[in-house]
Amino acid sequence: MRRRDITRKTVWITGASSGIGRAIASQIASDDVCLIVSSRRTEALEQVAQDVAVRNSECIVAPLDFSRVDQAIQDANSIVAEHGPIDIAIHAAGISQKGEVRHNALQVYRDVMEVNYFGLVAVVKSVLPGMLDRGHGSIVGISSLAGKIGSSNRSGYSASKFAVCGFMDCLRSEVAPHGIHCLTVCPGYVKTDIAHNALNADGSRRQQSTSHIDGGMQPEKCAKRIVQAIHKQRDEIIIAEGINRWGPLANRLFPQLLRRFLIGRNI
Numbered sequence: 384m385r386r387r388d389i390t391r392k393t394v395w396i397t398g399a400s401s402g403i404g405r406a407i408a409s410q411i412a413s414d415d416v417c418l419i420v421s422s423r424r425t426e427a428l429e430q431v432a433q434d435v436a437v438r439n440s441e442c443i444v445a446p447l448d449f450s451r452v453d454q455a456i457q458d459a460n461s462i463v464a465e466h467g468p469i470d471i472a473i474h475a476a477g478i479s480q481k482g483e484v485r486h487n488a489l490q491v492y493r494d495v496m497e498v499n500y501f502g503l504v505a506v507v508k509s510v511l512p513g514m515l516d517r518g519h520g521s522i523v524g525i526s527s528l529a530g531k532i533g534s535s536n537r538s539g540y541s542a543s544k545f546a547v548c549g550f551m552d553c554l555r556s557e558v559a560p561h562g563i564h565c566l567t568v569c570p571g572y573v574k575t576d577i578a579h580n581a582l583n584a585d586g587s588r589r590q591q592s593t594s595h596i597d598g599g600m601q602p603e604k605c606a607k608r609i610v611q612a613i614h615k616q617r618d619e620i621i622i623a624e625g626i627n628r629w630g631p632l633a634n635r636l637f638p639q640l641l642r643r644f645l646i647g648r649n650i
Contacts, residue, residue, distance in 0.1 A: 387521070387564075387614055395419040395462070395469050397447060397506060398476030400427035402575035403525060406606035407473060412440040414610075419466050421447035422476060449476050449502035450494065459509040468513040471613065473523040474503040479577045480539035482584030491582050492539045499543035500550070507554065514563050521564040521613055524551045528571045528623055531631040534645050539582075544569075548619075555618060564616050568609055569631070571623030572599030600624055 394411055398404035399420035405427075408420055412435040420428050420435075420442060428444045435442035445462045449455045463469055478498045480491055503524050514520030529537055530544030548567055555565035578596040581589040605622050612620045621631055633641050 387616055389471060389613065390415050391417070392470035393417045393419065393466070393468065394471040394473065395421070395445075395466075395506070395510070396473045396475060397421045397449070397502065398474070398525075399431055400424040402475070402577060403570065403573060403602050403605055403609075404473070404475030405431055406602035407475060407609055408442075409434055409438075410603070410606040410610045411613075412438040412442070414440075416440050418442040419445050419462065419469075421445045421462070423448045423450075447476075449498045449505070452497045452501040452505055455502065456505045456508065459505050463509045463513065467510070468517065469510040469520070471521040471523070472506050472510045473525070473609075474506045475525045476502050477525060477577065478540075479537070479581035481536050481578075481581045481589055482539075483536055484538050486584035487539060488584065488586055491584065491586050492542070494582060494586065495539040496543045496546070499540070500546040503547055503550065511558070511563075515558070515561055518562045520562075521566065521616075522551075522554065522558075523566045523568060523609070523613065526551070526567055526569045528569050528621070528627060528630055530569055531621075532634050532641070532645070551619075564613075566609075566612055566617055567619040568612070569619065569621050569623075570600070570605050571621075571627040571630075572596055573602055573605050573622075574599045575602055 394416045396404050396408050399408045400422035408431055418435055420431050425446045432442040432444050443466055447458050478495055480495045524547050526547040527544040529541040530548045533541045551565055551567040572595045578592045583589055608622050
């Protein structure tokens with residue numbers, strides 16, 4: 384498979400202030416790129432920019448809040464107009480949720496979908512016209528193993544990540560003939576703050592992690608796999624360790640058995 388050279392390309396990463404997004408920014412800076420980093424936290428982005436500068440890549444801080452997606456679409460268009468054209472767009476911004484369907488407030492589902500799914504749509508809508516005009520580009524959507532397999536207490540999060548997978552599949556089918564690459568990333572447990580910042584059933588912040596996340600893969604390792612997949616122009620990758628990496632395969636081969644295994648399990 385042909386390896387893509389991304390040297391001196393313009394790369395836009397959302398959710399870049401922490402977790403996987405920040406790790407991707409650090410990893411990809413080694414390729415001598417122009418980075419645009421976005422999230423709600425300007426101070427954290429400034430620190431990312433300093434870290435990137437050490438690796439001799441240019442870094443532009445462009446704050447963006449996907450919790451208000453209508454405004455985010457306007458802001459994303461402004462970012463592209465000012466700093467584009469964008470060669471690689473990576474939507475790593477995300478929020479999780481923990482709670483049973485019967486208890487979850489409807490607003491929790493909306494809040495999670497706004498950031499995880501509609502945020503991706505906003506980014507794609509802003510960068511796609513320029514990519515189509517130039518006949519090249521890469522779009523990366525960060526889904527999850529929860530976007531392949533559903534489990535208890537994560538209906539909002541899992542639904543949003545299933546939506547990411549479906550959207551990316553459709554987008555890939557449309558734009559591949561125009562030379563545009565689409566990569567869907569499905570990580571398992573990665574040691575980030577996502578569980579700590581997850582929404583409870585009432586919309587409040589959980590403010591505590593889980594043993595699965597605390598024992599998960601380091602974000603730097605996950606980011607390295609993602610950057611390699613961009614270089615190799617992969618369509619979709621599963622990034623997980625141990626038995627979790629076989630979950631999607633088990634779901635295809637033994638769906639009923641896996642469903643029985645997951646009943647009542649709080650993961």
